[in-house]
Amino acid sequence: MTRLSRAVLPTLRGVRIPAYDPAGITVGIVHLGVGAFHRAHQAVYTDAVLAADPTWGISGYTQRSAAVRDRLAPQDGLYTVLERGAGAGPPHVVGALREIRGPEEDGGPAARIADPRVRLVTLTVTEKGYRPDAPTVGRLVAGLDARRRADAGPVSVLSCDNLPANGATLRGLVADRCAALPDGERLLDWITTSVAFPSCVVDRIVPATTPADLAAAASALGVADEGAVVAEPFTQWVIEDAFAAGRPDWAATFTADVAPYEAAKLRLLNATHSLLAYTGALAGHDTIAAAMTDPALAETAYRFMTEDAVPTLTLPPGFDLGGYQDTILRRFADPALGHRTAQVAADGSLKLPIRLLGTARDRLAAGATPQWTALAVAAWMVYVATRQPLDDPIAGTLAAATAGYSTPASLVDPLLELLPPVPYPAWRDMLLAHTARLLHDR
Missing domain, CATH: 1.10.1040.10 (N-(1-d-carboxylethyl)-l-norvaline Dehydrogenase; domain 2)
Incomplete structure (x- = not known):
C-alpha cells in the first residue's frame, strides 16, 4: 500500500492536512523524545502556527531507539492524529516534524542545537529521562556547549514532562552535569545568562497505538501511515512565559506562574x-x-x-x-x-x-x-x-x-x-x- 508522504497530500479527502507546504518550513525547534505524546500534543500545537510563521519546524530526535524514525522518515515526517471519544474531530495529518533522527544519528542533537536558527529545545522523555544515569541531560548539555562555542545566541529549553517545577528541575540537572565537566564553570556562566528554562503543564491522554489504529488510519487516508497516533479530543498546555529567544504563538495558556x-x-x-x-x-x-x-x-x-x-x-x-x-x-x-x-x-x-x-x-x-x-x-x-x-x-x-x-x-x-x-x-x-x-x- 502507498505510504503517506508529501506527494500524496493533495489526494487526501475527508482529513485535515497541513495548511502550508511542509517543504517550505525551516527548523526552529529541536525536540528530544519523539514519542506518541509529543506527536499528539506539542507537535499539534506547533503545526497550527506554521502557516503564519514557517520558522518553527521541529527537528526531532528519538531517545531510546530509532523505531519512530524508521516509521516516519519514509513518510517525510508526516503522520496522522486520530481523535477518539465524544467531540472527536476528523483525522489530522501533522507536518510540523521536518526532521526525524535516531538518538546518535549524525552525532546526536548537539550540532542542531548549535544552529542559530534554532531558538527552542523541547523535551518529552518521561520521568525516566531525568534520572542521574539517563543520557538525556548529557545530550542537552553537549548541545548547549556546542551552541556556546558557535556563538549562536540565546535559546530556551522547555521540559514537557510530568515533573514538579520541570523547568527548574531541568536547570538544576544541567548545572550538576556542567559541574562535572572540565570547562563546566564557563559553560554554566553562559547558560545562566543565555538560556531560559520555563516550566509548563501538559495534558492529553494518548494511548499506545495498536495495529487496529494503524488500520483505521489507512482506511481514513487511503494510504498507509506507520506513524499514526491516537488521542482524546481534550488538550491543555499551560506555559510559563519566560523565553530567551522568542516562542511560537501557540494556542496555550501563558502565565507567570504554572505551579x-x-x-x-x-x-x-x-x-x-x-x-x-x-x-x-x-x-x-x-x-x-x-x-x-x-x-x-x-x-x-x-x-x-x-x-x-x-x-x-x-x-x-x-x-x-x-x-x-x-x-x-x-x-x-x-x-x-x-x-x-x-x-x-x-x-x-x-x-x-x-x-x-x-x-x-x-x-x-x-x-x-x-x-x-x-x-x-x-x-x-x-x-x-x-x-x-x-x-x-x-x-x-x-x-x-x-x-x-x-x-x-x-x-x-x-x-x-x-x-x-x-x-x-x-x-x-x-x-x-x-x-x-x-x-x-x-
Whole structure:
C-alpha cells in the first residue's frame, strides 16, 4: 500500500492536512523524545502556527531507539492524529516534524542545537529521562556547549514532562552535569545568562497505538501511515512565559506562574490515573474506562480527589475546581480511548513520589488520614509483587524486594525503603491495612 508522504497530500479527502507546504518550513525547534505524546500534543500545537510563521519546524530526535524514525522518515515526517471519544474531530495529518533522527544519528542533537536558527529545545522523555544515569541531560548539555562555542545566541529549553517545577528541575540537572565537566564553570556562566528554562503543564491522554489504529488510519487516508497516533479530543498546555529567544504563538495558556496548575494536574489527574491503574488492574480491568465502570473504583477515585488531594491545593484565581474534577472523571470513563491500565501503571517507582506522596505528607501534617492515597500506594505495592515482570526502570530491584513475601509487613516494609519517606507512623499502618485487604481479595 502507498505510504503517506508529501506527494500524496493533495489526494487526501475527508482529513485535515497541513495548511502550508511542509517543504517550505525551516527548523526552529529541536525536540528530544519523539514519542506518541509529543506527536499528539506539542507537535499539534506547533503545526497550527506554521502557516503564519514557517520558522518553527521541529527537528526531532528519538531517545531510546530509532523505531519512530524508521516509521516516519519514509513518510517525510508526516503522520496522522486520530481523535477518539465524544467531540472527536476528523483525522489530522501533522507536518510540523521536518526532521526525524535516531538518538546518535549524525552525532546526536548537539550540532542542531548549535544552529542559530534554532531558538527552542523541547523535551518529552518521561520521568525516566531525568534520572542521574539517563543520557538525556548529557545530550542537552553537549548541545548547549556546542551552541556556546558557535556563538549562536540565546535559546530556551522547555521540559514537557510530568515533573514538579520541570523547568527548574531541568536547570538544576544541567548545572550538576556542567559541574562535572572540565570547562563546566564557563559553560554554566553562559547558560545562566543565555538560556531560559520555563516550566509548563501538559495534558492529553494518548494511548499506545495498536495495529487496529494503524488500520483505521489507512482506511481514513487511503494510504498507509506507520506513524499514526491516537488521542482524546481534550488538550491543555499551560506555559510559563519566560523565553530567551522568542516562542511560537501557540494556542496555550501563558502565565507567570504554572505551579498552581501543575499541582492541580499532578495531584488530581495524574494521581487519580495511577490510583485507577493499580486498583483497576488488581480488580481484573484491562483499561481505565473499564475500571471506571466499577462503582466502587469510581467512588474511590472521586473520594481520593475530594477528601485527600483537593485540601492540599492552592488553586489559580477563577479555577473551576468542580468542573475540572468532573472533566477528569468523564475523560477516564470514555471507552473510546482504550487506555490500558498496564500502560498507566508503568514506571510506578518514579511516578508515585511525584503524584501521591506529597499529598500523603501534606494531609498527615494537617492531622488528617489520607486513606485513599494510602490505598493507591498499597495497590502499587501489591501490583509490584504480583505482576512480574514489571515495566519499571528499577524492575529488578522491585522484584528482589518483594520476592518471598509472606505477610503484609514483609511486602510493605522493603518497598517503603525504596520510596521517599513519609515520616508518620500512621502512614505505614494505613499501608499495612490496605495491603492486607488487597492480598486477601486476590
